Amino acid sequence: MLNMRYRNLCSTSFSFLLIPANVRLRRCFCFMIIDGKSIAQNLRSSLRIKVEEYKKHGMRVPTLRVILVGDNPASLSYVNGKLKAAAEIGIDSRLLHLSSDCSESELLLLIEKLNQNTDIDGILVQLPLPSHINEQKLLRSINPQKDVDGFHPENVAKLWLGESCIKPCTPLGILALLDNCNIEIEGKEAVIVGRSNIVGKPLAKMLLDRNATVTIAHSHTPNLHLVTSRADILITAVGSPHLITADYVKDNAVVIDVGISRLPDGHLTGDVDFEEVKNKVSYITPVPGGVGPLTIAMLMQNTIDCYMLHNNKNTYNL
Numbered sequence: 001m002l003n004m005r006y007r008n009l010c011s012t013s014f015s016f017l018l019i020p021a022n023v024r025l026r027r028c029f030c031f032m033i034i035d036g037k038s039i040a041q042n043l044r045s046s047l048r049i050k051v052e053e054y055k056k057h058g059m060r061v062p063t064l065r066v067i068l069v070g071d072n073p074a075s076l077s078y079v080n081g082k083l084k085a086a087a088e089i090g091i092d093s094r095l096l097h098l099s100s101d102c103s104e105s106e107l108l109l110l111i112e113k114l115n116q117n118t119d120i121d122g123i124l125v126q127l128p129l130p131s132h133i134n135e136q137k138l139l140r141s142i143n144p145q146k147d148v149d150g151f152h153p154e155n156v157a158k159l160w161l162g163e164s165c166i167k168p169c170t171p172l173g174i175l176a177l178l179d180n181c182n183i184e185i186e187g188k189e190a191v192i193v194g195r196s197n198i199v200g201k202p203l204a205k206m207l208l209d210r211n212a213t214v215t216i217a218h219s220h221t222p223n224l225h226l227v228t229s230r231a232d233i234l235i236t237a238v239g240s241p242h243l244i245t246a247d248y249v250k251d252n253a254v255v256i257d258v259g260i261s262r263l264p265d266g267h268l269t270g271d272v273d274f275e276e277v278k279n280k281v282s283y284i285t286p287v288p289g290g291v292g293p294l295t296i297a298m299l300m301q302n303t304i305d306c307y308m309l310h311n312n313k314n315t316y317n318l
């Protein structure tokens, strides 16, 4: 009975403890792994159909330019993932790869050219940048209507004022995961661990907009486990492997793990001790294969939103 209900909830893969039939109705013994890869794949497929429609109507395809400075292997891998997704959807994307010793003014000039080019819809600067380049100055130089990451101060301000804007991809992806699984947000206690500008802070605003009661915890939060164990929805974005153990989590909570860390053996892991925590929760995301694929899918969505803006069609991803 319960299995059926979960099957109907969303199209993600799921997993249950093998338990005797007579205790199957005890909800606390069930958990569901949210399959970010499949959800992202579905989103990308619907975006590909949209782009095909534009082409059928004689419109040009959306365009994205990704600026990478230097050869940081992690950045290269992230950029390749983004370009691959764009190619799959039919977005015209190109990598503009500059050497690590390029100057700030060279980069500003490149961004200005892309800003002026009416055939370019989206500009993304892969972070982090070498220390001789002022990251904030660079992000501010991007036309806010081409700011596919949603990091420009104009977009940040509009988000907090409740106006239409381009929103950061990872928080958008987290909401997409919750919505895809029909997880109710309104009235729920949401705790976010991590207060970065790219995840924790914008996510807090976006959950507030969905009428959750939101707490942001961080590195100076005393008794973190007392705060996190209040959460109906717990989201962690720290980058500290296995910080969140079972005693940090309320029974039947929804746990979304944004953290990505590489273990000494080369494997990726999240902030959550998955094996320990999964038995307590209703839903949980794996790392890898949880939030990451949604971040890329939402970047594609944002690129199409920017494209629509340039074509004077107001379709922000609200």
Ligand code: NAD
Pocket: 170, 193, 194, 195, 196, 198, 199, 200, 217, 218, 219, 220, 221, 224, 237, 238, 239, 240, 243, 258, 259, 260, 261, 291, 292, 293, 295
């Ligand atoms: P960050 O690295 O800028 O900051 C980390 C945050 O964690 C800070 O706000 C800090 O206060 C908090 N913190 C540190 N130690 C803590 C502790 N012991 N207890 C509680 N809070 C603590 O944050 P970020 O850029 O949002 O990245 C966080 C993690 O999320 C990283 O692992 C990053 O790789 C990952 N990330 C993943 C995606 C994705 O798409 N999956 C996207 C963005 C970031």
